[in-house]
Amino acid sequence: MSAAAPYAALSPDVVLAAVDAAGSWSDGRLLALNSYENRVFQVGLEDGGVVVAKFYRPGRWSDAAIAEEHAFAIELAAAELPMVAPLVIDGQTLLRHEGYRYALYPRRGGRAPSLESRDQLEWLGRLLARIHAVGSRERFVARTTLDRATMIQAPMRAALGSDLLPAHLFDAYRHAAGRVDDAVAQRFEAVGPVRQLRLHGDCHPGNVLWTDAGPHFVDLDDARTGPAVQDLWMLAGDEPMMDALLEGYGQFRDFDPGELALIPALRAMRQVHYAGWIAERWHDPAFPAAFPFAAEARWWEQHIADLHEIADDLF
Known part of the structure; x- marks a missing residue:
């Protein structure tokens, strides 16, 4: 192949x-x-x-x-x-x-969860707490950790090494992504040590299927080691939704509220990773077809502007 x-x-x-x-x-x-x-x-x-x-x-x-x-x-x-x-x-x-x-x-069918429903959010919170209780029993050895090296620095190198990034934006992108990396490092340092465990890793609504009997989770392809909040913030679009998730979560497992301060940093890491992922996979014919916007200089210009905004918010 x-x-x-x-x-x-x-x-x-x-x-x-x-x-x-x-x-x-x-x-x-x-x-x-x-x-x-x-x-x-x-x-x-x-x-x-x-x-x-x-x-x-x-x-x-x-x-x-x-x-x-x-x-x-x-x-x-x-x-x-x-x-x-x-x-x-x-x-x-x-x-x-x-x-x-x-x-x-x-095969397990289902539909997307209704994240406007407090009952469903509490249900998901209870299940995530139980998943994390199991995840805390052992450690991953071969899988990656949710850190700057994996989520910022490696994707940044992929973007800088790709012809997809316009040459005239090379320095601007490197500066913007570097600012995000520094800001994320400062945020993690300010929060201090947090408990690390095995996570789902990519717990967005598309990886939760709801049936009449309740939800089930799919796709552990991005399972990795990281803080518990990583599996929560992608399901919570706002503070009331996070409150509902944590209400359910707290029925089965303690949650360190200090981890909530990591959410902006985790969101920033994901945004840097997204552009680098597309750049790294651009040789796969499925990617130009699915992400044609990434071949346009204006998309990279907006991405660079977004990274500066993210860094400003984190500092």
């Missing part, structure tokens, strides 16, 4: 053959699901069932890091938490076919 087009050889036939190789005979039904970092497909089975096949982006995570993702999901499911965990096939969850690493998951 080519580094410039890592999924070029992942044809429908290869996807179906991978499912067959795992012992789940496909019936030819195949639906591509929304995913940019990996490739995810819903595959129909001859027995009438359905599985979800997730093909990991080559080179992104080590086998050990993927194994930790799977083990965490299985640990959460074993604790009777509504986490969709990979299927175990002949004692393995990480499978291989035609050079690709993949995993199979049961």
Whole structure:
């Protein structure tokens, strides 16, 4: 497979053959699901069932890091938490076919949560507290930490090393991103040490599916070590929503209110990471099609202006 087009050889036939190789005979039904970092497909089975096949982006995570993702999901499911965990096939969850690493998951439907509902927010808060209670039992070894090196400095290097960033904006971007890095460092230093634990890592509303029986969580692809507030702020659009989440959270686990001061820094880190992620993945044909605005100088000009505003607010 080519580094410039890592999924070029992942044809429908290869996807179906991978499912067959795992012992789940496909019936030819195949639906591509929304995913940019990996490739995810819903595959129909001859027995009438359905599985979800997730093909990991080559080179992104080590086998050990993927194994930790799977083990965490299985640990959460074993604790009777509504986490969709990979299927175990002949004692393995990480499978291989035609050079690709993949995993199979049961299909779990649902709709987006109603984050305007205080009851639903409290429910999510209770579940996140229980997820964090499990997450605090052990430590990740192979997976990354939510820190400046991972979320600012590496994406910054990717943007600076990409032809996507207009040459005449190179110095302006470097200065703006550097200011954010300094401001985030100061905010973390001001808050002081906070407890680190295994997190979902990307707990936005799209990774929570609601059914008549309640919610379930999907996609631990960005699971990493960090502060508990990371899994809360992405679900809370304002202070009343955060209050509702914490009301539920506090029923199962103590929360350090000092972590709330990290939210602006965590939001800033995510914004720097977003631009660097697009720049790093621009060789993947899916990215220019999905993010055409990133090829325009005016988008980078606005991004630079946003970074300065973020830094000003943090200092």
